[in-house]
Amino acid sequence: xxxxxxxxxxxxxxxxxxxxxxxxxxxxxxxxxxxxxxxxxxxxxxxxxxxxxxxxxxxxxxxxxxxxxxxxxxxxxxxxxxxxxxxxxxxxxxxxxxxxxxxxxxxxxxxxxxxxxxxxxxxxxxxxxxxxxxxxxxxxxxxxxxxxxxx
Amino acid sequence: xxxxxxxxxxxxxxxxxxxxxxxxxxxxxxxxxxxxxxxxxxxxxxxxxxxxxxxxxxxxxxxxxxxxxxxxxxxxxxxxxxxxxxxxxxxxxxxxxxxxxxxxxxxxxxxxxxxxxxxxxxxxxxxxxxxxxxxxxxxxxxxxxxxxxxxxxxxxxxxxxxxxxxxxxxxxxxxxxxxxxxxxxxxxxxxxxxxx
Numbered sequence: 001x002x003x004x005x006x007x008x009x010x011x012x013x014x015x016x017x018x019x020x021x022x023x024x025x026x027x028x029x030x031x032x033x034x035x036x037x038x039x040x041x042x043x044x045x046x047x048x049x050x051x052x053x054x055x056x057x058x059x060x061x062x063x064x065x066x067x068x069x070x071x072x073x074x075x076x077x078x079x080x081x082x083x084x085x086x087x088x089x090x091x092x093x094x095x096x097x098x099x100x101x102x103x104x105x106x107x108x109x110x111x112x113x114x115x116x117x118x119x120x121x122x123x124x125x126x127x128x129x130x131x132x133x134x135x136x137x138x139x140x141x142x143x144x145x146x147x148x149x150x151x
Numbered sequence: 152x153x154x155x156x157x158x159x160x161x162x163x164x165x166x167x168x169x170x171x172x173x174x175x176x177x178x179x180x181x182x183x184x185x186x187x188x189x190x191x192x193x194x195x196x197x198x199x200x201x202x203x204x205x206x207x208x209x210x211x212x213x214x215x216x217x218x219x220x221x222x223x224x225x226x227x228x229x230x231x232x233x234x235x236x237x238x239x240x241x242x243x244x245x246x247x248x249x250x251x252x253x254x255x256x257x258x259x260x261x262x263x264x265x266x267x268x269x270x271x272x273x274x275x276x277x278x279x280x281x282x283x284x285x286x287x288x289x290x291x292x293x294x295x296x297x298x299x300x301x302x303x304x305x306x307x308x309x310x311x312x313x314x315x316x317x318x319x320x321x322x323x324x325x326x327x328x329x330x331x332x333x334x335x336x337x338x339x340x341x342x343x344x345x346x347x
Contacts, residue, residue, distance in 0.1 A: 059272070062298070065299060066272070069214075071218075072213075072218050076230075077234075080189070086175045
């Protein structure tokens, strides 16, 4: 039995077409429109940013204003506490060093800190925090010093 | 110089150096404890902030007087009376508030305290308006505009201004030329010829 040989041929009606043509995306906007939209949106955003910035600045000024309004009262209170502590320190030093011959309170054996300032010179810049705490113990000083970190 | 330096280094250990900076001697006039003890404003941060604007307006004269004194004299001992006036005024203000606007004030304080960590005003505008209205109606204090206390102000005071610091005269300063010494133009022009 011999089967007749059949030739390999295209299907009836021919092969499908090969889609080689470019399919471009649908153009919604042209270049000028896109650039125009960019400029428009950016301008609007800058305007909103400006408004927000102004508001934030205003709020900062308000907070600062409140702080400054309270400042005299707080400074007055602080000054009184400060002077109390200075007096306490001076008395404590006198008590502590009373057996040391030649010791003059507030100086190093009579040698003053400033030679050109008057004897009665005193301002709050000349006494540092460490000086203020010199007779307290280290732990107390550190608790007070780091108090703000616990807020 | 070297000997002097060595002597100083030898004679002082760290503790003594530390003590050396302490400065109040018995020649300093320090106020007594009784002079410094006055009733203080015993309020929380939130309450102080809540009343800050109205208090600043109410006590403006005392505050300015104290700050001017403090700025001019740079000495805490010389501005104690002004400071006492400031604290007394603040106390008086808060007592008045307690008498007439207690509920509104407490509400605003509560809002400030619980709305943010830094007691910001921006979260509490409604309660603030309520308090402002009460302050205006009962105490007659209008809330100043937001930047009022940041502005520089001119304050008229009866306290005489301190004398300006005298100019220092050094004995060993190099003597200058007399004022009428001839000043001919520079021989070769200015070094900065392109500027002058």
